[in-house]
Structures are given as structure tokens and as C-alpha cells.
Amino acid sequence: MAEKDYRLSPRVDQVGIQDRVDRITKRSVKSEAKRKGLLMTLNMIDLTTLEGADTDFKVKQMCYKAQHLHDSFPGLPTTAAVCVYPNFVKAAVNEVKGSGVKVASVATAFPSGHSSSEIKLLDTKIAVDNGAHEIDMVISRGKFHSGEYNFVHDEIAAIKEACGKARLKVILETGELGTFDKVRRASDIAMDAGADFIKTSTGKISPAATLPVTLVMLEAIKDYYYETGKMIGMKPAGGISNSKLALQYLLMVKETLGGKWLSNEWFRFGASSLANDVLMQIMKQESGNYQSKDYFSKD
């Protein structure tokens, strides 16, 4: 088989993408659909802390929150996962044991991706050896912009191998790619190279996740599914901090990929502050009033 030329990846029209997004953002999610959507959102969150100032203690607090989102209101799900730097994986695994909450670790010289292959592999292996269930890697955007698509592809494939049983999320850092055409190209490369999930952003670059960029990636996942029969997950990350926006993402998934993708097996939100807004909305639906933000723990 001839080597695939990723320059021939399908083209994306920006105006058209925005038109489609507008149709989705104009939908109105009410009553039971809203309640269900909000609960689904909570269960799809990768609760994240990726700061230079992270400590074991901070990670522990977050892990507790992931399993106990708002204990005064029973029946809430846990988040899907917690997402931390590799050196906190051990602590996190210990904290979430038995809860079903997964531990995701960023790896491969997050967030820039600038390091040697050896370091990136080792970074991944250490995280996996410490018990990470999921690896969130970054692609080499420099190489991507230089047109070295094979390098980018092979690097992802090598990390995938190093992941073993851990699921691999591939961060494209769409804010650095410049055009939707390139986002589509990077999505195709990542999926071909073995990504289990494709993810928009590190959260360190603005813009992070947006609805249009997510739509481009969902369309790529759809085409890949038709081509290979393989389902790939999607994770928008960064900048999703309110419930309304989260529900719009879910509608977009539903209308692009169908109901099968509407679980945390195939869709995640990378977010740190989304959970509290969702909790506030759920409580509002329950009680009819918005409660003070101070009723929801900030950790």
C-alpha cells in the first residue's frame, strides 16, 4: 500500500463549520433532557490539575472531589477520571482506588512536546508503571508544521506501544495548528497511528477547545469509523467552564456520531471548573433557585 499523503486529508470550510455550530448552539435543552445531560456531563469530566504549583496534597484533594462531587446531594456520579502530571500518578491511583475513577496522566514532555524520543517514551512508561489508566500525550507540533507527518505518526505509534493497556489520548493542541484543515490532518494522523482518543488542547494555549474545532475532529472520527469500523473517543479540553456550553458539546456529539458516543468511554471533558457550574445547575433544577457558589467546594 502506498504511504498515505496527509496533505490530501479532507478540506474544511470555516464558514460552513460555523454555520453547523450555530445550528447546534440554537438548540434548547430543557427539563428532563437538561437534567440527564448535566449528570452525563459530570460523569464525562476528567477533573484536571496541571499546574507548576501542584503538590501531593492538592492532588489528593482533587481526587476526593472527583469521587464526592457534592455529597449533600445523593445520587451524583463520579467524574470519569482525574488528570495529573506523571509524578502525581502514584498518589492519585492510591486515592481513587476502587471508585471507578480513572487516573489519566499527561506525558511526552507536556505541554510543549519538545524533548527527545527517549525521554518521551520514558515519561510515558513511568506514568503507566505507576498505574495510570490513561495517557494524554502531546504531538510534536513543530514537526507537524515542518510537514514531517511520518515523524508525528511514528512518534504517536511508539507511545501507543509504550502505553500497553492504558488508553492513549492524543492532544493536537489545535490552538497552535492555525487552520481547520490542519486540525483535520492532525486528527487523521493521530487516529491512523493508534490514538484511542483525540483531544483538542493542553489548556496552556489559547484558544483551547472550541465548538468548531471539536466539530472538525468529530467529523474526522466519523469518517474514520466508516473507513475502519473503529470507534475513537473525543476530548475537548480547556475553556469549557459552563453547563450550557457542555450541553452544546453533548448535542454536537449526538448529532454527529450518534448515541453510542455519549458515554465517558468515548467522550470526555478536560476541565477544572466545569463541575461546580454543572452542580450549581443541577441544584437549581432541583430547588428552583441558584445557590451561592460557596456551597460548592473549590478544589
Next chain:
Amino acid sequence: MKNKIDYSSDWNLDPAPESTGHIKLKTKYNLFIGGKWVKPKSGKYFATINPATEHKIADVAEAGQADVDAAVKAAKTAYDTVWSKLSGKERGKYIYRIARLIQEKAREFSVIESLDSGKVIRESRDIDIPLAAAHFFYYAGWADKLEYAFPNRQPKSLGVAAQITPWNFPMLMIAWKIAPALAAGNTVVLKPAETTSLTALKLAEVIQEAGLPDGVVNIVTGYGKTGAMMVEHKDVDKVAFTGSTGVGKIIMKSIAGTNKKSTMELGGKAANIIFEDAPLDQAVEGIINGIYFNQGHVCCAGSRLFVQESVYDVVLRKLKDRMESLYVGDPMDKNTDIGAINSKKQLDVINDYIKIGKAEGADIYQPKCKIPKKGFWCKPTLFTNVAQSNRIAQEEIFGPVLAIQTFRTVDEVITKANNTPYGLSAGVWTDKGSKVFNLTSQLKAGVVWANTYNKFDPTSPFGGYKESGHGREGGLHGLEPYLKFD
């Protein structure tokens, strides 16, 4: 195809109905003549119904000859004594006032529009009514600048304009007609389509509120007969019609040999052309928007789809997938994508064409969506295996029915696209700019959209080639049919 995406889900939207409590409607409407509401001398009224429920909304007067005579007389008197004597600047002020009032009452207008016409609230709220206001704003700006719009040509108003508008975009088409007519200094007798009179009558209330001098705009309601009386009236100087090509031909015959100027915005059977290098997912969105916008009751609907053969399978797959997430039903629900067919009569026309398509051997496809029992409904429909010689590929259906053909070369698709008595609009989808320019210069259509479809703006002229009509509405070009030059 081995993999199929299943769009069913246990997470489904709940009803999100727009509230209707705030609208003010009378149960009976008279004629708006000379700035007053007057009972029809004909003594006749007819019911206007909600096509989504078949419930009667109100009774509307049917204007007879004496009523039309009174309306034209009021318009002529207003023209001779007031409107033709006002400066452009003063005319502009009135038009701005109308525009602002439409904006203020936008919510009420859009709810009434959706109730009366069956179009979805998302469209009336986001497209019809805001665009109608925008047209008034735009032409208000031209009222005192006609000398600059047509330098050295000494533009002068015509007199009384008889305007007949269709039921597909009731309020928007009224704006397209009234705004340039007033800006150019004419007075108006307008008749809305019989199935959608209510926003026109609501506009009459706005016109009263704006303090427009009596008789400058007169609104008479009724059927085609009333329209014919307007067109044939000796004191009418200008006829503007939007509607079917059949009626357009009758009007042109009846005004032949008179001095009446005319603008005809008639039918269409637009080609929407998808090349293999197009952004396919967005092209699919454009196909949907091209044919299913306003239930396909759009003269510029992209009702003939031409797909380059090398991408036919993938485009068809994507199109069918996209159709699965179209919501059909209650026009007042904010989530509805496709509303009710405007009338029983039109539904019969569409159903006849669906039968014809099947009989011609084309393959029909409709998504699994449910439709309500009461009211007039048609599922979004597409036909594949269509030939250029099929009637469903040649005749205007004016419903949510798409006829799909394939093509191989640029020359072939240009020939096929132009092979129609119509020439209103077309769409071209390709990533290559040079191809866009090649096609836009060769397609015989008044509007050609590139990598988008059904985009409208008051500054952009709209109108057809061949049997799609003559004259332009919108933009600077839209003033010209309402002016004469020395």
C-alpha cells in the same frame, strides 16, 4: 456499507416551545386603506389557519373591486398630495421609524409569522424578521441619497406601486417590496398571500404607529382575484410580484401594452454543485440548508443537487446521516428544523411530485423521523437515480424534495445546470477559487453562492434570469425598478 452510525439515543431533547402569550391578534381583520381599518365593501371574509394544527387563527377581509379601487385611490391621493412632495430626508425618517418598530416587536412578529405560515420559530426569529427590519433600515438610508445612487440621471418616483407578495417569506417579502418603494418616493397598495396575511396586517398597525401619512401604504387582503384587480387598475404605475412563474406570465400578459413598469421574482430550480475537492461535510450542511430551509418553500432552493461521481457515495452517506438529526414538527418549538407545509394545497402539489418521482423510477429516501398527525407535513425527502429528463429534476416542487444527479466534468455540469427554463440561483462547492470564478461566470443564475447557500443581505441584489423573472430586489439595484430617469 458495513458500519452504520445509529443516531437513536436515550438522551433526547424535551419540547422547548416558544411562548405565544405575548402576541396581540384580533379575531377579525379589515382592510387597511387610507390609514384606516375599513370593512370590505365586498362584505366577504376568509379564514386564515395555522397549518401545523389546522386551527383557525382569524378571519381576514377579502377585497373586491370597490375595495381595490378605494385602495388605489387612497395611494394616488397620498402620492399627489403628500408623499411626492416630501423630501427624501423626511421619507427616510418614516422608514427608519418603521424599521425600529419592527425591531421592537420582533418577537411578536416572529411568533405570528410561525403560527400563520408553519415556518419554524428558529427561522422567523433569526432570519425572516431581523432581515425584514434590516431591509427597512437599509432603504431608509437611500431615501435622501437617490441623486448619489444614480448620478446625473435625475431619478424620479413612479407613482402608485401594486405589490403582491408570496406566502413563503410573508414579512420578509413585504419588506423587500415596501422599503425600496417608499424610499424611492412611491406609494403602495400591497396584497399579501391569502394563506399568510397576518404579519402584513400587523405591519399595518406598525405603519399607523409610525405615523406614516394616510394612504402611503395600503394593505388589502384576498386571493389571486384581488391581485388581478390591482395589476389591471389604470392608476397603478408599477407592478411588483413575487410568486410562481405561471402567475407571473399572466401578469405580464395583462400589463403588456401599458406604461406599467414591472418587477417579477418568480420560480427556480437551482443547481447546487458539489465538486470532489469540496469541503464535503460543510457541503452537506449547505445541501441541507439549500433544500430544507423553510420546508423547501424557497424560490432559490437548491433543489437540483449535482455531485461529482467520484465523491457521490460519500456525499450521499453524509447527507443521509445528517438528515437523521433533523427535527420535523411543531414550528413553535425552538428545536424544530423543519416545520409545517404552508397549506393543504401545497402539500398536495408536493405529494404529487413525490408520486411522479417514484413513477419515473427514481429512488426515494426519507429519514426515520416522526411527523404529527394533524396539520400539513412532509418529511425531508431526497431522490437518487434521477435523470435530467425527469420531471422532478425539471419542475419546481417548492417543497422539501431534493433531486440528485451525478456529473463527471466541469463542462457537463455547467450544461446541465443551465439546462432549465429557470435561472434564479445556484451553489458551487469546491476548495479551488479558480473553479468558483469559472462557474460563477458561466452559470445563468441571478445569484451564485460559493461554498455556502441561502445567504441574504439587504445590500445584495436578488433576482432571476429567464423564467425566474426580471428586475432586482435588494441593494442599489433594488431602487431602480421604483424610479424613472430623464
